Amino acid sequence: MFIAAFVRSHDSIKEMERFFEVSYPTVKTRLNRIAEQLEFVETDPGPTRAAIVDQLRRGRMNAQEALSELGRTR
Template sequence: MSKVPLRCPACDSAMQVTQLHCPVCDTQVQGHFTVSPILHLTAQQLHFVEVFLKCRGNIREVERELGISYPTVRARLDEVIQHLGYHPSKPEESSTGLDAIVQFEHGELSFEETLEKLRKG
């Protein structure tokens, strides 16, 4: 089955869902229906969300599954969050001790920076 076209192929305006059809009993419903913002994600973003959910949000597992680094996982997650209309928190606002340790393991933070983040809690 084809993906729902969300943009008009002629003028690139947003398309509206106005009819639903049941292929079993041939019932049709007409009206103006909203679609989830998730349908507006790109194929790459949808794949990332599927892997993220499959891994239950465990960033290390997502890293392994997709073969990408911790910062790339965080960047893709932030991209999806923004695409859905939310504002991802800044790393320093959501950083935990585990985040600091993972960043240190990936060479993103020095030993001193890691200790400082752990002290700040």
Template sequence: MGYQIITNCPVCNEVLKITKLQCTHCHTTIENEFELSKFATLSQEQLYFIEVFLKSRGNIKEVEKELGVSYPTVRGKLNEVVSALGFADKKSDLDDKNVIDMLDKGEISLDEALKTIKKN
């Protein structure tokens, strides 16, 4: 069994490049500069979140149930993954008024509301 690929240098923390590929069957070796997928740079937790999100077909309510977390937590994890993949950060679609409305309806706790407002 192989090791999980590392994407950053353990000495200087710069991005590593893959320069060698080898076939385990015939031992053919190819050397060049190969690029990693953006997904290779995600943490195990982020990859698991993506798996759950895709399995749920983007249904946040189902993601909440599977992970046992609240709506703002799912949104936060999604925003974290989007940012980690290098996509432009958009202003959170949960503005302060929406958060207060959700709190008023009992959809989120006071702690979750405060955390979400602080992130905005």
């Protein structure tokens, strides 16, 4: 319910204060607690393994760079 209200208030902490009748620090604390429980979602996943191998094959990166990049992929 708290997150839905936050989204509907267009991320306005001032509106959240009024809606829940709590102080700014209380809203921030609640948001921080919720954020701690959320898994981080990567928005820029980087190159795929196939793309890295293709770059290596084409000579656009050396073996060490490819290994480093492959170590970062899932």
